Amino acid sequence: MLSRFRGALVGAVLGDCIGGEFEGAVDVPLDRVLQHLGALEDDTRGDGILQYSDDTAMMRCVADSLLTRAEFDELDMARRFASEYKLAPGRGYGSGVIQVLRKLASPHLKDVFQPAKAQFGGRGSFGNGGAMRAAPFALAFRHTADVREFSRLGATLTHSCSLGYNGAILQALAVHLSLQGALALPSNFIDRLISEMEQLEKEETAQLDAKALNLSELPYCTRLQRVKELMERNSVSIEDVISELGNGIAALQSVPTAIFCVLHCLEPREGLPEQFGGLEMTIAYSLALGGDTDTIACMAGAIAGAHYGIESIPQSWQKSCEGVEEADALAKRLYSLYTTQCGED
Numbered sequence: 001m002l003s004r005f006r007g008a009l010v011g012a013v014l015g016d017c018i019g020g021e022f023e024g025a026v027d028v029p030l031d032r033v034l035q036h037l038g039a040l041e042d043d044t045r046g047d048g049i050l051q052y053s054d055d056t057a058m059m060r061c062v063a064d065s066l067l068t069r070a071e072f073d074e075l076d077m078a079r080r081f082a083s084e085y086k087l088a089p090g091r092g093y094g095s096g097v098i099q100v101l102r103k104l105a106s107p108h109l110k111d112v113f114q115p116a117k118a119q120f121g122g123r124g125s126f127g128n129g130g131a132m133r134a135a136p137f138a139l140a141f142r143h144t145a146d147v148r149e150f151s152r153l154g155a156t157l158t159h160s161c162s163l164g165y166n167g168a169i170l171q172a173l174a175v176h177l178s179l180q181g182a183l184a185l186p187s188n189f190i191d192r193l194i195s196e197m198e199q200l201e202k203e204e205t206a207q208l209d210a211k212a213l214n215l216s217e218l219p220y221c222t223r224l225q226r227v228k229e230l231m232e233r234n235s236v237s238i239e240d241v242i243s244e245l246g247n248g249i250a251a252l253q254s255v256p257t258a259i260f261c262v263l264h265c266l267e268p269r270e271g272l273p274e275q276f277g278g279l280e281m282t283i284a285y286s287l288a289l290g291g292d293t294d295t296i297a298c299m300a301g302a303i304a305g306a307h308y309g310i311e312s313i314p315q316s317w318q319k320s321c322e323g324v325e326e327a328d329a330l331a332k333r334l335y336s337l338y339t340t341q342c343g344e345d
């Protein structure tokens, strides 16, 4: 279990750092991905280590806050987001969320959830910023109900649109199930996620948001059904994945996609090196989709890392990425916190 915890956070950081190379790219040929990954093996390359972005910066805030407070404390988490942004504003934050982070820095702010509610004309953000940092909720809380509740609250500090926070809950639940070994039965894994999202998407706010955005009635369930359909196909092209699931900055266009990347790479895939293990394949495949590659690889890396464990991650990859040692240390401390909670679900 400890190996899975370490794999989850280190996998997330690697996805972010390695995926940053292609963020925003429309077309990413697989040989460019493999060239990029091959360069990680080369000790003599002179371009230094790969920097992490907002994904890791905010995920560290979540983990630090949960560890320091030993519970979810919205004030503490909000302050950490604001201080981190002030300290390093150049980590590639979303253009909307920086307004929230600036407001969260105000000592006069009475309600830390208010700045997020004011975003996008009061509709709130549906970006994937809540989801990209959600993994620590799965490591801090043993019970599914807690993972659900606190990943939602943690996301709503910046993302008040249900499409934004439901994406975060979906990502946290995917890591939670993966930690428990649920990827051993892929179709059960996806069915569990669909049934979880069905409950959430039937809530009135989610129904109203879906309608306002001209989406299907249960948008995440619809995407997860598409994940299932893609899993059943004999052959799936990159174009199929992008058109069915998306690869964008919206949570709806990236969280189900990250989940698909993990499921698709549970078995060897054409074009990916034979010597690659499951986590390496997952990250390579996430990059080849283009679009929001740092975030899709970060989320897929967390789910895959929780399944394969830390031993699946090459040392050369770990040494090439900023923030790996810190993520590993946080994962070990979260494991201690997790083991203090007793009982099954």
Ligand code: F2R
Binding pocket: 023, 053, 054, 055, 090, 091, 092, 093, 094, 095, 096, 097, 098, 120, 123, 124, 125, 126, 127, 128, 129, 130, 132, 161, 249, 250, 292, 294, 295
């Ligand atoms: N922002 C980026 N990458 C592009 C810029 C990189 C940077 N300039 C650089 O070169 O270094 N990456 C990071 O942002 C994503 C997470 O974003 P988050 O935290 O969700 O931010 P935000 O601003 O809330 O939402 C992102 C965009 O989505 C659109 N959007 C969201 N809600 C909307 C709504 N209700 N109506 C209309 N549009 C909405 C907006 O375009 C937002 O700016 C991650 O990829 C992370 O890596």
Ligand code: MG
Binding pocket: 053, 054, 055, 091, 092, 294, 295
């Ligand atoms: Mg980023």
Ligand code: MG
Binding pocket: 023, 292, 293, 294, 295, 296
């Ligand atoms: Mg991104």
